[in-house]
Structure formats: structure tokens, C-alpha cells
Amino acid sequence: MSADAQEQPDELQLARDLMAGSAGAFEHFVDLYHGKIFRYSFTMCGHREDAEEVAQETLMKVFENLSQLREPEHMKAWVFRIAKNACLSKRRKSVFAPARELSLEELRPHRDGESGELDIADWSALPDASAQNAELKTALDHAVQKLPELYRAIFLLRDVECLSTADCARILDVSEDVVKTRLHRARLLLRAGLDAYMKTEQPKGSHPKTGVHA
């Protein structure tokens, strides 16, 4: 496993237990991965029925071919590779797929010509990783849905599922450099989407950087 893998130890243990035929591993695996694959597929294709079918078809292929898998460390990437292919064959054609990689320049926030300040919202009031606010959750949902598919797939595999860069590269048939490039762009786009929401949240008349009322 590569150095940047953040796979949960529980998932690795579950893969070992499943391959060893341990009691309870089957039920746990089916419930965990059915949810994971459904959420990945639903976010990629946007259709509940397709996502349900992808989840079931993927699990069937996993169990039918389980004897071919030798390394439990590769289980999660293997499952997601099957899921990605099932998703591709199922998915209705998207009009959002970009024909080219977005340039970083397109993703940089604007700068105020005079002050040199960035035109971004005040994020200081937002606690780390807090999505309890329903509006923020909706804003995140919209930002994720607006990601071009190339970037959405990487975001889901790398950031949500914590698969390593090497595993993502294997799942998506691209190089590790491409994974890094696309992950960065995915995050920048996500940030920009959330930034638009944060700006609407700031009280009118407050200074965008300090929060001090004018």
C-alpha cells in the first residue's frame, strides 16, 4: 500500500475476514459495501435505480470472482474498479464531461486590482469539518454535483473513500500524476462552490475579511 493510503484498518481487517470465510464477515461486507457503492454510483450517475443495480451487480461480481483476489490490501480498490465499470456501462450519457483538463488559472480566485485582496468569503467563522448546518450540507451537495465527472470520481475515491493515489490510478486507468492533478482541481472547484455559499451567509454590510460592520 502506498504511503498516502488512509484506508481504515477496519476495512482491511474486514477484507481479511471475508477472504478467510470468518463468521459474520459476509453480512458486514455486504451491508458496508452495498452502501459505499450505492453512494459512489448515485453521486456519479444521479439515478437511484441505476445506483441500486450497480451496487448489486458489483457485489455479485465481487463474490463470483473472490477466489481470484490474493491480497486483502487490494480489496477496496478492486471492488471500486468493478463498480466504476458497472457505473460506466449503466450511466446515461452526461453532457458535463469536460473535453479537456481545466487550467489552474481558470480556478484561481480573482484579486482586487487595488488592494490585492482575494475575492473570497470569510471562512474564519466556519468550524473545521462541520456540515451540521443543513444549508451548508445542501451547498456541499450542489458543489459536488456540479463537479465535472472526471473530478467528481477522483474526489469520491480519494477524499471520501480515502483510497490511495495509486489505487485511484488503478481504478480509473490513469497515471498517479493525473490523479493528483484532478484531485487538486476537484478540491478547488468544491472550494469555489462553497465559497459562493459562504459569501451569501455573511451579514450584509460586514467587511468581507474582518466581519466588522462598516
Added chain:
Amino acid sequence: MNENDCQNVFALLSEYIDRQLPDGTCEELDRHIQDCAPCVEFVESLRKSVALGKKYVPGVDPMPVPDGVREALREAYAKSLAQREGSPPAH
């Protein structure tokens, strides 16, 4: 503050946040960012976006796995386990 430096920093921010840059590069970014208010602000917003993104779940939950499907999966699993052990699959 050098605009070119900001551009270079901008390109590396995901790897910076993930602490995947070589030590020397990471220190260079640290040095730039601590003296550059726009970069400080941007890094904070990106870091928080990434942290939020990692907790993303779509607002739709899957239906329970139907009993018939679960049973078919269990059969396929039993066959694979039997193959792994080198014995012929049980029908």
C-alpha cells in the same frame, strides 16, 4: 509578496494540505504562506473545504439489499470460498 510565488504555491496546495510534499518544498511553501495574507486566507478556505468534502454523503440512502439478492450473493461467496480451498464448488 510576489504574484508568481502565489501562483506556484497555488499549484501545490492540495499536496501541501495532505503533507505529501518533500520536506524542502513544504518549508518553502510555509515560508511564503506565513508572509502572504491572501494565501493564508485561501489555504484556510481550501483546508476547510477538503475537510467538509471528506464527510460528504449524498442525501439519498440505498434500499436494503433484497433477500433474494442477498441469498444469491451468499451462494456465490460459498462457491468462491470452496474454490479458494481447492475443493470443487458445492452446488
